[in-house]
Amino acid sequence: MFTQRFTGNLSFLSVVKRPASIALLLFLLVGFADGAMLPFFALWAQGEASIPVAWIGVLFGCYAGGEILATPFIGGIADRIGRRPVLLCSTLGVGLGFAMLYFSHGVFQAACVLLFIGVSESVLHPTIATVIADTIPGEKTRSYFSLARVMSNIGRAAGPAIGAVLVLHSLGTVFLGSAVALFACACLVALALPETRRAGSLADDDDNDEEGLASLLPAFRDRRLAGLLAWVVLLEMSSSWIEAVLPLYAHGAHTLTPSGVGSLFTYGALLVVVFQFPLTRMTRNASESTLIVASGVVLTMAFVALMLSSGLTTLIVAMTGFAFADMLFGPLVPAAVNAMAQDGNRATYMAAVSVANDIKDTVGPATGTALFAAGVHVPWVGGMVIAALAAWGLASSMRRSRGQDRRIP
Incomplete structure (x- = not known):
C-alpha cells in the first residue's frame, strides 16, 4: 500500500510546473532537517547540555523567537527583492546555524x-x-499544499530514521545532518530555481512603499486574517505539546530509547506521506469548518490516550491521531490565506502565517514542558481543552470569512 501511494504521489509530480516542483523538493529537504533534529532536541538539551526540564522549552522558544523578531521586518521582503535571493540567503543562514549548534556549549551559546x-x-x-502560489492556479492550491506536506513529511520520516543512527555517535550529531540538508537546499536554489515574482506587482508601486510592521504584517490591517490566525495559534500550540513533551514522556516512563523516539516520529511522518494526498482528495467536497472540527476531535482523542497510559501501544495510537489531525487541518490554512492575498502581497500574507507558526513554536514548547514539569499528565489534560476550544473557534472564523467573501460583489 505504501508503494502504491508513494508512486501515485510521484506520478503527480510529473505534471507540476518546474518552479513548484523545485519548491516541493525544498520542502522535502527542509522537512528532513527538522525531522533529524526535533525528536532529539529535548534529549540533547537534557543530557548533553544539562538543561533542567522546565527550561528546555525556553531553548525551543529561542529557535522560534528569532523568527518572531525578524518576520515583522523582513517577512515580506520576497515581495520586494524576489523569491530566489531570499531563499538563497535563508537556506545558507539556517545551514550555517545548524553547523554552529553542533559546536555550541552551554545554554547561552545554544540560545x-x-x-x-x-x-x-x-x-x-x-x-x-x-x-507554489505564484505558479499554481488558485483553485488547485489546496491540492498542491497537500502535496507539499507529503514531500515535507517524506523528509520528516527520513530525518528521524537517519537521526536515530546519528545519535548512536552523539545526540549533537543530528545538527550536522540538518546542516547538510540546508546546504543542499541552497545549491538547488542557486542552480535550478527561476525567479517567480511577477514584474509590475503591487509591491512595485510607489503607493505601496510603506515600511515597518503595518506594511509587512497584514494581520494588523486584515481583521479576518488576524481572527483566523489567533485560533490557528491556539490549535497548533496544543498540538506542539505532543512534539515537545512526548519524547520526555516516553523516555521518562522507560517506554522508548532515544532511537525509539526517532522511530515513533518516523512512523508519524510516514502516515502523512501515505495518506495526506488521498485524504485530501477524499475530503475535497467537505467544508473547511467540518474538516477543522474533525481535526480537533481526533487531536483531543490523542490527548485522552496519552492521559490514560504511557505504554508503547498508547504512544502509537496518540502519534496516529496527531498525524491524522495534522493531515485534516494542515493544508487548509495556507490555501485560505492565499485566497485572501493578491499578487503583490502574497509573500507578506504567507509571512503572517509564519508568524502564527513562530508564536506557536515559541509558546507551545515552553508551556508544554513547564506543564510537564508540574505533572506528567497536565499537558494532556490542558491539550484536550484547548484543542476542542480552538477547533470550534477556527471553524466559526472560517465560516464567517467565507460568508463575507460571498457578500463581496
Missing part, C-alpha cells in the same frame, strides 16, 4: 545560535510556499 537560526528561517517556509 544565541538558535536565535540566529530563527532569524534566517523566518522567510524560508513562507517564501517556498509563495513559489
Whole structure:
C-alpha cells in the first residue's frame, strides 16, 4: 500500500510546473532537517547540555523567537527583492546555524545560535510556499499544499530514521545532518530555481512603499486574517505539546530509547506521506469548518490516550491521531490565506502565517514542558481543552470569512 501511494504521489509530480516542483523538493529537504533534529532536541538539551526540564522549552522558544523578531521586518521582503535571493540567503543562514549548534556549549551559546537560526528561517517556509502560489492556479492550491506536506513529511520520516543512527555517535550529531540538508537546499536554489515574482506587482508601486510592521504584517490591517490566525495559534500550540513533551514522556516512563523516539516520529511522518494526498482528495467536497472540527476531535482523542497510559501501544495510537489531525487541518490554512492575498502581497500574507507558526513554536514548547514539569499528565489534560476550544473557534472564523467573501460583489 505504501508503494502504491508513494508512486501515485510521484506520478503527480510529473505534471507540476518546474518552479513548484523545485519548491516541493525544498520542502522535502527542509522537512528532513527538522525531522533529524526535533525528536532529539529535548534529549540533547537534557543530557548533553544539562538543561533542567522546565527550561528546555525556553531553548525551543529561542529557535522560534528569532523568527518572531525578524518576520515583522523582513517577512515580506520576497515581495520586494524576489523569491530566489531570499531563499538563497535563508537556506545558507539556517545551514550555517545548524553547523554552529553542533559546536555550541552551554545554554547561552545554544540560545544565541538558535536565535540566529530563527532569524534566517523566518522567510524560508513562507517564501517556498509563495513559489507554489505564484505558479499554481488558485483553485488547485489546496491540492498542491497537500502535496507539499507529503514531500515535507517524506523528509520528516527520513530525518528521524537517519537521526536515530546519528545519535548512536552523539545526540549533537543530528545538527550536522540538518546542516547538510540546508546546504543542499541552497545549491538547488542557486542552480535550478527561476525567479517567480511577477514584474509590475503591487509591491512595485510607489503607493505601496510603506515600511515597518503595518506594511509587512497584514494581520494588523486584515481583521479576518488576524481572527483566523489567533485560533490557528491556539490549535497548533496544543498540538506542539505532543512534539515537545512526548519524547520526555516516553523516555521518562522507560517506554522508548532515544532511537525509539526517532522511530515513533518516523512512523508519524510516514502516515502523512501515505495518506495526506488521498485524504485530501477524499475530503475535497467537505467544508473547511467540518474538516477543522474533525481535526480537533481526533487531536483531543490523542490527548485522552496519552492521559490514560504511557505504554508503547498508547504512544502509537496518540502519534496516529496527531498525524491524522495534522493531515485534516494542515493544508487548509495556507490555501485560505492565499485566497485572501493578491499578487503583490502574497509573500507578506504567507509571512503572517509564519508568524502564527513562530508564536506557536515559541509558546507551545515552553508551556508544554513547564506543564510537564508540574505533572506528567497536565499537558494532556490542558491539550484536550484547548484543542476542542480552538477547533470550534477556527471553524466559526472560517465560516464567517467565507460568508463575507460571498457578500463581496
